[in-house]
Amino acid sequence: MKTVKLGKSGLKSAPIIFGGNVFGWTLDEKKSFKMLDELFERGFTTIDTADVYSRWADGVSHGTSERIIGKWMKERKLRDKITLITKGGSGLQPGGPKDNSRDYLTGTVKDSLLRLQTDYIDLYFTHFDDEETPVEEALEAYQKFMTSGEIKHIGASNFSAERLQKSITVAAEKDLPAYEVFQPEYNLMVRDKFEGKIKKICSENNLGVIPYFSLASGFLTGKYRTKEDLEGKDRKMFTEKFLNQRGEKVLKSLDQISEKHNISQAGVALAWLIKRPGVSAPIASATKSSHLKSFSEAIEVSLSKEDMEILNKASETE
Template sequence: MTEDAAPVVTPPAGITTRWAPAISTAETRAIVGSPRAVRRRVGSSDLEVFPIALSGNVFGWTADSAESERVLDSYVARGGNFVDTADSYAGGRSEIILGNWLRARGARDDIVLATKVGKSADHPGVSARAITAAVEASLRRLRTDRIDLLYLHIDDPDVPFEETLLAVDELVRSGKVRYFGGSHHTGDRLIEARIASAQLGVARMVALQNHYNLVFRSEYEQGLAGIAATLSLGVMPRFALASGFLTGKYRSKTDLDRTRRAEVGRYLNRSGMRVLQALDVVAAEHDAPLATIALAWLLSKPDVVAPVVSASAADQVFDLVAAAEVNLTRSQLTALDRAGS
């Protein structure tokens, strides 16, 4: 999987009760009200999205159809409009669940729909034939006539970029894809793609989905950030919560027994603990969960449009979307930057 599953969380601090262990997102919304839905533009496109993208990577996996729909409903109720999935998630089941929800709610025109192709068992790769077949299959599962943002889920140097770009451009010209972006692409390959697009006179990438968070920074900050700025790419960080580590619930090896995410263990070191300590301080100052602050930190970075996060249950959504409302001070950002450096 490429995005984070959000943890089961407790209610926001200050909202407590002696007779119930938790409070639902709907109940919280009834108490604090619904915020104005903010929007950010994706790169040079005309796509306007909520600054937290909801990943469908758990749909059909850790979240069944009913719970997936509740998660989607909760996200939209909080102002969300940017849903991200892939043809490989749960063997295509994620797209089916999302497509059924879009049709049942009549919500297609209200959602910016992103999916990825390149990793499915049926249509692997980024050759012209694979991309065309994969998009057609995704459209059927999603029960729609268009994909707002299509990502190339892999980069295959053995397939000429010209072939890939011409295939995507044909899909754009036909109206089946509105915009596209890259994932798992190096900076050099992104530049190569832009040059090839200009030479061919075809659609160019407008977005980048990459691994970036408070404990995994160098790959993006020391290379991709400058290229994203130069190419005007909207950045959607994946693994935004470091597989759940940045929620603060994993602080010892004993805590790892509660997760199937083996990669969390890589952060259980002095550096990772320093980041959690800094998050603890800032979270207390905002009376907010650590996950909210970790996402707010990402949203403070240039060209970052919307971190991609997932929720296996509807009650997890509140803390994720709340990041869009948090304004970190300069001193708080400096403290987090130093802790994660």
């Protein structure tokens, strides 16, 4: 499979990164192992996770996604063949205070290394910004781990343009490690969190960009078109907000182009992201083997200029 560069980090990835939030949440350990095996066989060897993935799921213990990935890599003896991404700094409760203090991040990195059963993490993200903590404090925490080789590269996620730029500036001024990859929420339904100032900063500083929620929590698969379609679904809280006139336009455009190319709506939505300026590789998840077909479709399809214009126009905000 062809690979793409993640900015100036030197890291390479398949054109789609697998989102490990499903491990320990919608997939138990046995099913997670099966999915990981298939991903590896298909050439998708970059895995994105976080210390909080599965922590907030009912009845699931803290760090379950990392623990499953770590156990799988150890049993399969594949650590050196996986590009491993994880994150810290989210704090203890969903929606609660974030914590990027030196002491907190030092603890989260050590805990992640233990759960992942590895002596190094390829790419470690500050998951959310903590505006009460100076940006250099997080970078200073990472510097020790990078000196020891326990973290190879660092990235930022969910930062404002101002704080991302400040982090880059301070890193240069104080000779600290600099963020090399940015992870925004970005898809056909959510464009404003990346396009604009953030995109400009990433471009000017050659940051890799790996968007999450690439399929808008499943909305862009076309499965959820009414409130009834979402009843009893795990992702209802993330997806219900897209059931509006703009959402209908986007789904209609996906239907049109998926029919034209004879591929799934998810394949079209991922292909749109792959082709968007500034994007290195989108992050996407799957819970069934059949879902991975859309990954291959997205990589293989060639969307025309007209296809992209149809999708761009449908997803414009007024």
